[in-house]
Amino acid sequence: MCAGPVACDAGPMTEFSEAERAYLGSQRLGRLATVDPGGQPQANPVGYFPQPDGTILVGGYAMGTTKKWRNLQANPKVALVVDDIVSVRPWTVRGVDIRGEAELLVGPHDLGPQFSQEVIRIHPGKIHSWGLEEQRP
Numbered sequence: 001m002c003a004g005p006v007a008c009d010a011g012p013m014t015e016f017s018e019a020e021r022a023y024l025g026s027q028r029l030g031r032l033a034t035v036d037p038g039g040q041p042q043a044n045p046v047g048y049f050p051q052p053d054g055t056i057l058v059g060g061y062a063m064g065t066t067k068k069w070r071n072l073q074a075n076p077k078v079a080l081v082v083d084d085i086v087s088v089r090p091w092t093v094r095g096v097d098i099r100g101e102a103e104l105l106v107g108p109h110d111l112g113p114q115f116s117q118e119v120i121r122i123h124p125g126k127i128h129s130w131g132l133e134e135q136r137p
Contacts, residue, residue, distance in 0.1 A: 013054055013100070014124045019132040020096050023082070024050045030082040032058060032120075034071035034102075044068055048080060048122075049111060056080060056098065056122040059111040064118035069104065078102040078122055086131065094131025100124040 016024065033043045046068075049057040058080070063069055072078065083095025103121040111119065 014127050015054055016050075016096075016124070016127060017129070017132075020127065020129050021050065023094065023129070023132055024048075024056075024096060027082050027084065030080050032068060033079040033081070034068045035075050035077060036067070036071050037074050042067060042071060046080075048082070051121075054124065056124070057109070057111060058120040058122065059109070059115035060118075061114065061116060062118075063116045063120070064106065069118060069120070072102045072104055072120065076101045076103070078120075080122055092131065095129065096132075097128045098122060098124050099126040099128075 028047060029045055030048050031043050032046045032048075033041055036042055044066075046058045046060060049059065051057055060066065078100060080098045081095060082098075083093060086092040086094055100123045103123060105119045105121055106117050108117065109115070109119050
């Protein structure tokens with residue numbers, strides 16, 4: 001379980017393709033889904049930051065006081081969807097769906113002063129993408 005200041009042992013991470021890395025780097029907003037203690041899903045828009053080690057950081061204002069933070073303390077399973085509409089005629093969409101486990105971190109980071117010290121690190125376990133130049137097998 002990834003919850004706390006210790007290293008996450010979520011097992012082997014899935015790596016992003018070059019097209020997925022480029023796409024994630026070109027976007028700024030995603031939707032983070034967590035599960036509350038009653039088993040109900042919760043999705044929220046979040047700012048995210050791809051990291052060189054293949055993880056994704058999610059930061060926010062007063063992150064440690066949020067429902068998503070509390071949900072992840074009880075259940076580290078997480079999904080992050082980043083997508084956009086390229087064209088409406090013809091209808092063309094693209095995106096990346098990342099499933100994995102969250103590690104809750106507290107302390108200094110380089111995301112910027114507007115973010116609280118609580119940060120969510122996503123360790124990808126499964127990645128699905130669509131509409132990108134390079135497709136996953």
